[in-house]
Amino acid sequence: MTRTSPLVIGHRGAPGYRPEHSRSSYDLALAMGVDAVEPDIVVSRDGVLVVRHENEIGSTTDVAEHPEFADRRTSKTIDGERLTGWFTEDFTWDELATLRCRERLPKIRPASASFDGTQPVLRLRDVLDLVRAGSLEQGREIGVVLEIKHATYFAALGFDVVDLIAAELDAAGWAGGELPIVFEAFESTVLARLRERGLPGTYVYLLEAAGSPYDLVAQQGAHAPTYAAMAAPAGLDGLVGRVDGISVDKSMILAPNRRGHTAGPSRIVGxxxxxxxxxxxxxxxxENAFLIPQFRGRGGAAAFGDYEGEWAVIRDAGVDGVFVDHPDIGRRFFVA
Known part of the structure; x- marks a missing residue:
């Protein structure tokens, strides 16, 4: 049956209401009726797939409050960017399990920040089990959109992310395609390797609005293609047969001018x-903080602006899926 509305995907659960990637964030997303949830995965020192937006965890956990981990604070170059903080690959899973989640944007989402320090970090296995249980409880298919972070970086440290994912999906009973799974990454090489392993699922290539994919920069240096080139018609031609779809920064659809106004959806979706x-x-x-200037309203960064005006442009472009931080609002707007 052809869908008349896009998939509504709980981006890191329901982080508009609870700290991202926390148990309550995922529980709330499932209760609000999402079609899928999106965990990001990074790797611990002992090869456990950990659900965090980035491998640097200083802003999303209470690691800074643990004196026993003070000496783990360090600086690293991740995908060409110099970062200082605490990194998952320097901790065992047992150590990471002692940390508690924190709201990443406390000034914009103070209500979510009220849950700081109450919930442990999750593994991929935890999220897979939650979604399976939610599917059974609600009597419907709920999917997982699995975003793979920094595969090239982790490979240089000796971690084969593809092997880790395949083993985890098999152990969790997700390797047979019984429930819908989407594999997505900003690196096409890890998607290609996963596909070669024969893992059933949908393969989606993430495209930034600027820059170049790190895996290709590592291979080709200054000759690496840009994301913009891949989003152009010739670049899309090259993706046919390699991936099932693309996932783009919303600004690539809105295409705002210098005044921050959109003339309607760009050509990329079509x-x-x-x-x-x-x-x-x-x-x-x-929230105003995340809307293009045309749709911002009064009340400051945390106040809701004319999000319906912005989202209408995205809906009318004909997208197949939208990532949302507030699943209830997303469903009310996007589901026909």
């Missing part, structure tokens, strides 16, 4: 769909 590619977009958030 160009991709003309080539048989699915199109997802990220991230639809209602």
């Amino acid at each position: 160009d991709a769909k003309d080539r048989g590619l699915l199109v997802f977009t990220w991230t639809c958030r209602p």
